[in-house]
Amino acid sequence: MTSIEELVKTRGWSDEEARLRNAIAEIGKLCYAKGFIVGADGNISARMSDGTVLITPAGAMKGFLSPEHMAHVDMQGRVLDNGPKCSTETGIHLVSYMERPEMRAVLHCHPPHAVALTIAGIDLQTPVIPEIIVTIGGIPTAPYGTPGTEELPESIRAIVKCSDTLVMQNHGSVTLGTNLLDAFKKLDMLEHTAKILWLAHSIGKVNALPPDAVKRLLDTRRSLGVTTTNTLENRCGLPR
DSSP, rough: OHHHHHHHHHHOHHEEEEEHHHHHHHHHHHHEEEEEEEETTEEEEEEEESSSSOOOOOOOOOGGGGGGOOOETTTOOOOOOTOOOOOTTHHHHHHHHHTTTOOEEEEEEOHHHHHHHHHHOOOOOOOOOHHHHHHHHHOOOOOOTTSSSTTTHHHHHHHHTOSSSEEETEEEEEEEEEEEHHHHHHHHHHHHHHHHHHHHHHHHHOOOOHHHHHHHHHHHHHHTTTOEEEEEEETTSSSO
């Protein structure tokens, strides 16, 4: 593998750009290996300190990319540096960065258990797993939006304002992170939660934890030093 130093020297990229391009490629391999994406599905991006965005290119298999393959776009989605064409789903990423400027990475993937639950109409916000309740709270579902159109990014806009994780009806997931590994961690948690719910529903009735138990878990966040966005606290995607 080409080192970061070699990429800076041979490609003329900054150290930041070289590292992010390399990290996107590595996260793509992880997502592909774990079955979160197949074929040319999904897209992965990182926002640089100058406000521009590096994102996986259109039609590419995300498990087999190298740093030089990434597209480089501005916040209007215009391709920079005469580089590769970006994904038609770039709008998902741009809306996420617009609404959550503190976030530096976005992963859009198709984790199978999570997508299957949206097709079956099963709510991933159901409070059943203590660790998820304490950290992200739950996983809201965004309404269906047609891929490749403005409907898709607009379908998630309200939810990304208040949640780091979401699933899009009949489509896939979106996870936001302060860096690429943080976004991947939330994707891992999302699909693990979905798999547990899938198994529980296949066995029998799913019993959510009662409100008093959920409250006690949320009360532990302060003592544990957990400060992540939590959808059960802010009621993101839940009745007010």
